[in-house]
Amino acid sequence: MSRTSTSRRSEKRLRGIEIRSPECSNEVDLAEVASFLSSIFPSMSVSVKPTPFRDLTPRAIEKTASFLASSRVKDISRPFEPFEPMYGEVDYEVRGLTGDARLGGIVYDARRIEELLIGLLRTRNGLDTATIVMTDRLVSTYSYDDLRHHLRTIVHGFPSIVSVPGLVEAPAKPRQYYILKQRLASAGDETMDSELLKRAFKGRFLDYGSPKMTEVAKGLALQAVVHHLTLKPSCPNKKCRLFNAHWQEDLLLSQSGAPGLCSKHAELIRSLGRAPTISW
Numbered sequence: 293m294s295r296t297s298t299s300r301r302s303e304k305r306l307r308g309i310e311i312r313s314p315e316c317s318n319e320v321d322l323a324e325v326a327s328f329l330s331s332i333f334p335s336m337s338v339s340v341k342p343t344p345f346r347d348l349t350p351r352a353i354e355k356t357a358s359f360l361a362s363s364r365v366k367d368i369s370r371p372f373e374p375f376e377p378m379y380g381e382v383d384y385e386v387r388g389l390t391g392d393a394r395l396g397g398i399v400y401d402a403r404r405i406e407e408l409l410i411g412l413l414r415t416r417n418g419l420d421t422a423t424i425v426m427t428d429r430l431v432s433t434y435s436y437d438d439l440r441h442h443l444r445t446i447v448h449g450f451p452s453i454v455s456v457p458g459l460v461e462a463p464a465k466p467r468q469y470y471i472l473k474q475r476l477a478s479a480g481d482e483t484m485d486s487e488l489l490k491r492a493f494k495g496r497f498l499d500y501g502s503p504k505m506t507e508v509a510k511g512l513a514l515q516a517v518v519h520h521l522t523l524k525p526s527c528p529n530k531k532c533r534l535f536n537a538h539w540q541e542d543l544l545l546s547q548s549g550a551p552g553l554c555s556k557h558a559e560l561i562r563s564l565g566r567a568p569t570i571s572w
């Protein structure tokens with residue numbers, strides 16, 4: 293559903309939350325995310341289901357692959373426009389959907405992915421279920437503020453999309469990290485450099501394999517549910533789970549503990565937990 297079609301005020305109760313697992317990674321403990329949401333919304337069923345990209349018919353695979361291939365962001369300095377994909381791009385997506393190719397490295401336009409997911413989920417989920425699709429794909433949205441695409445950790449919508457590699461790749465690392473990286477790059481072994489950088493900036497950015505991946509995913513999943521209920525998922529307070537972080541250090545700070553909400557949102561979440569009513 294697009295934002296424009298959500299302007300009609302409704303008073304509907306949310307009955308369930310559905311988390312769709314990523315295509316193949318195990319970086320996030322989804323059972324823990326589900327139990328975090330259950331503790332906040334005790335009246336709701338919170339379920340974890342397989343990725344909507346699984347078990348597609350051969351015809352749906354072909355269609356989905358072609359849509360994915362034409363959703364790649366090729367020029368980060370321009371708003372996305374769909375294009376006719378090349379054979380190799382579609383073929384890669386077919387192999388990605390059937391588990392024969394590793395996902396990674398390609399950036400997709402988030403709104404196109406949302407459109408695709410709406411199609412894949414349409415017959416199953418109404419508005420009384422908040423759906424959060426976790427994906428192993430990188431997604432970006434174009435910003436008219438600085439006229440370029442930005443990778444995203446989460447894209448709020450119906451469904452909301454949480455990009456697992458986006459947790460690592462989207463928010464910027466500390467400025468000094470890039471300065472040091474540039475210096476090291478001019479002299480030598482890239483693997484050594486990457487290890488050295490990780491040691492030097494330990495704890496200041498999220499990396500694959502960290503238990504904090506799950507902690508961060510919990511806060512983003514909560515943002516998705518708050519968006520579904522209120523259309524206002526963000527908070528300017530850096531110590532609140534609803535903070536929209538553009539820097540890794542802010543992401544880790546805002547998602548560092550349970551429940552970790554500012555006083556305004558602690559009150560809001562308490563009230564939504566008692567009566568999860570869609571109020572927009």
Ligand SMILES: [Zn+2]
Binds near residue numbers: 533554555
């Ligand atoms: Zn807040």
